Amino acid sequence: MGIVSSPGVSVNQPRRRLRGAERRRRVEAAAVVAFANRGYDATSLGEIASAAGVTRTVMYDHFPTKRALFLQVLASQHELMLTEIARGITSEGGPRDRVRATLAAYLEFTREHPATRRLLLDPIPSGDPELDQVVRGYLDDRADAISGLLSADLAGAGVDLGSTSLPVIVAVVSGAADGLAQWWALHPDTPFDDVVDAATRLLWNGLPRAGDA
Numbered sequence: 288m289g290i291v292s293s294p295g296v297s298v299n300q301p302r303r304r305l306r307g308a309e310r311r312r313r314v315e316a317a318a319v320v321a322f323a324n325r326g327y328d329a330t331s332l333g334e335i336a337s338a339a340g341v342t343r344t345v346m347y348d349h350f351p352t353k354r355a356l357f358l359q360v361l362a363s364q365h366e367l368m369l370t371e372i373a374r375g376i377t378s379e380g381g382p383r384d385r386v387r388a389t390l391a392a393y394l395e396f397t398r399e400h401p402a403t404r405r406l407l408l409d410p411i412p413s414g415d416p417e418l419d420q421v422v423r424g425y426l427d428d429r430a431d432a433i434s435g436l437l438s439a440d441l442a443g444a445g446v447d448l449g450s451t452s453l454p455v456i457v458a459v460v461s462g463a464a465d466g467l468a469q470w471w472a473l474h475p476d477t478p479f480d481d482v483v484d485a486a487t488r489l490l491w492n493g494l495p496r497a498g499d500a
Contacts (some may be wrong), residue, residue: 326411
């Protein structure tokens with residue numbers, strides 16, 4: 288019996304950890320949608336627990352407060368979005384190829400994670416000044432990351448990276464990408480390649496001359 292029971296324990300232990308990880312994942316996924324749709328203030332932990340299919344007791348094991356859950360969701364989704372944006376900007380090929388790859392990666396991300404885009408880029412005010420400042424900080428981090436990733440191409444186009452041109456250009460490009468994602472969400476039948484190609488032509492015809500007087 289001892290020989291049989293010992294393997295049983297070792298096999299069951301990792302399964303229990305996986306179940307716990309899966310519960311946490313489901314809570315975070317439900318929280319992203321709830322916070323994006325209703326905002327921090329109007330969302331309750333009970334609502335999130337119900338959507339995740341877990342009890343409130345189980346949820347408290349992972350996230351003792353709504354604030355802790357909100358901060359975790361912001362951090363994880365911000366990292367996820369930046370990873371996808373960086374994948375495009377740092378892809379192989381010339382500057383035009385990277386522009387297209389970045390737009391494609393971002394649009395694919397917003398299609399697969401629409402709630403994340405709303406949560407991070409079109410947030411509902413939380414009613415908590417400190418939390419709203421955290422959200423603004425993530426927006427600034429996103430702009431800084433894009434600036435760093437685009438700086439070599441923009442310098443090659445003649446942009447003075449120490450001037451105000453860099454943050455302005457990044458704001459325009461980011462705003463255009465966000466607007467495009469919103470438009471495509473309303474017109475999902477428009478072919479993906481047509482959307483990316485048209486946006487690439489617009490940005491490419493402007494970015495190489497962004498340093499011109």
